[in-house]
Amino acid sequence: MDADPDIEGGADTRRPSTFNDWLVPAVIFAVCAAVVYFALQLDTAPAIIIGEAMQPRSFPIFLMVLIGVLNIALIAQLLRGSRMPNPKHAAQTWVTMALMAVFYLLTVYVDLFVGLMVVIFVMALAWGERRYWLAALTAIVTPLSIFLLFDLVLKVRFPRGVLTELYYG
């Protein structure tokens, strides 16, 4: 399995955190409850179609019950002293997530490639690149190369925006 053992459940030597310990099981229970609620709102299939098989709602509910049982086992582990990882989220992580939101807005209201250019430039600076010219060059060359490759070679049509409008005419 390609995974990072440091992050994904490797030996946790960090400071235990009661908040994190209970946050994860609480979120899992909340998701399960929400899914069960929405599953119960699903239409019921007539017996002539469904026959002896399950209703469409049954399988998701069954899955959520299983997850709930596993979550109880997770809580039991916590009560026996095992701890959830207590990750420290870097400022750059929040900036990157905020950039994703900015990318969404720019793509919807301006242009996909404007969004990419802004994200690449700001992310490079936020992640510690101090050569502004290099960050700007990467922000221009990367989307341009990707656009040409996908448009000319892979024949992909991109959504029309301020920049793509100029190209597509």
Added chain:
Amino acid sequence: MTEALAAMASVVTDPYLLFLILVTTIVGVVIGALPGLGATTGAALLLPFTLTMDPVHAIAVLSTIYVSATFAGSITAILINTPGTSAAAATCLDGYPMAQRGEAGRALGIAVVSSTIGGIFSVIALCIAAPLLATVAYEFRPPEYFALTLFGLSMLASISAGGAIKNLIGGLFGVWLATIGADKSTSIERFMFGNYDLYEGLHFVPVMIGLFAMSELLVQSTRLNLIVETAVMKAVQLPSMADYRKIWRTILRSCGIGTFIGVLPAEGATVASMIGYSEARRWSKNKEEFGKGSVEGIAGAEAANNAATGGAMVPTMVLGIPGSGTTAVILVGLLVHGLRPGPYLFTEQVDKVYAIFGAMMVANVMFLVLGLYAAKLFARVSLVPTALLWPIVFALSVIGAYALNQSLQDVWIVLIFGIIGYFMRRFGFAVAPVAIGLILGEMVETNLQNSLKIFDGQWWLILTQPLAAFFLVLAVLGLCGPVLFGWLSRRQPKDAAQPET
């Protein structure tokens, strides 16, 4: 058989395919050498580039990325003590100490040769085992497939990353994701909330790119201050005769271990390399050298992790059950290109299947050559500034996801699953079980529904089918395995501490 051999040989006579394999091997080695960008992320990012390719070429590209990136993780493991992929984590233990004492070239030589032998061994095993398994799989009906997919999911309990419970929760979450969209038998909409782009369910590719590439990008943003020390290397050396005498048994053992572990659903190169390494240590006459720069340690880990690549392709192609995170992406590639994995692939598309196997064989030879002559160059790739590399990965991820269906919704799915994957990983959940659960989800539900129809709703009659019962017993063992092994390992030191009477 003649047809299969001819199909394998056709790879060598197709200059375009050879060129593709060469380019992809270089890309794969670069991806594997970059810490954070492993084979799974690489395959997910490259999948959209294969869209216009012939199916054989496309799957050959993805398989080549798999084998070459799995090997390349060892380059940075040896030179900078940072495994390029988690499958190379065990290689750090002896590779870096060797590099520190000025034997980086020798360590890399052993890693390259061991990886190549492991890779070629596993492709041969794949060529033999896959058609045999396919003949058994012809007999499978819905109850057998249902039990088999349950076995695949149960194996999530014992994969290396995350804990058993967390992996199972992740896997079941993935299965639930597969229920989004219209129900296959009744067309009743489930969890779509009026979004008709979800009618056919979540597209696999954007979910994979989000879970693997975008979440990795966010994880990397927390590691910007890590400082790495680089060991000096003059040139890669082929192992000497003395080295070969020391490692040949270890390599053979690890080839077997890696291939076997790879075949198990949901297990992969990381588990294989860890077991390969620990078995190398167990059988070694020089146990004291392990952790200080043992050539057997490197050979044991590297032969096993590359042997797992061929092994993992067996359940992927024959049963449609991915053997690892990367094969989950390759399986999506097969589906995208119209190759439905399953036993019939081996009768209806035998030329394509064996051409893919042939491409994997050629890729193993190519990374041997590249590893020996260009490892020093590839090691420099790890010095690419993170602040420039990952914004480029962001751009490739979103455009790659868009390209498949030319839908912006797929781009938003990448971002959403990137964030979900990030928080999962930061709280100790692995993301690969979610991907595997998503792929197996439809198989589980459809085969359960069909089994219920066959047995008039009496689900317990599934147990009366010998093969299905066999897989269900394996599934129970898969679930209990971690608990049993945990109990045994806790008990062992106590027993050892008991004074002899």
